[in-house]
Amino acid sequence: METKNIKGTIFENYKPRSDLPALVEKCMNMVNLSAQELELEKFITHDVPLPEINKAFEYLIKGESLRCVICME
Structure with missing residues (x-):
């Protein structure tokens, strides 16, 4: 299994401290x-x-996107 790190998010009404563990x-x-x-x-x-x-x-700041996937390749 590959390890993933979540550094941050821009999402209205999302509470990482309580929502992410669930x-x-x-x-x-x-x-x-x-x-x-x-x-x-x-x-x-x-x-x-x-x-x-x-x-x-x-995109995120203007509200034109929910989530963007950054392609590393």
Whole structure:
């Protein structure tokens, strides 16, 4: 398993201190999830290459995106 670090997020009404542990717990217990309960792909609105990372922040700040995935390749 690959280790992931979450550095930050821009998301209205999201409380990382209380919401993130519950999300991690659900992910670690995937067998207990229904197909509708955790559909993260629906929240990804843009794929942005790393050299254009500032564009991803512009999308988020302007409210034009829910989540941007930064492509490292």
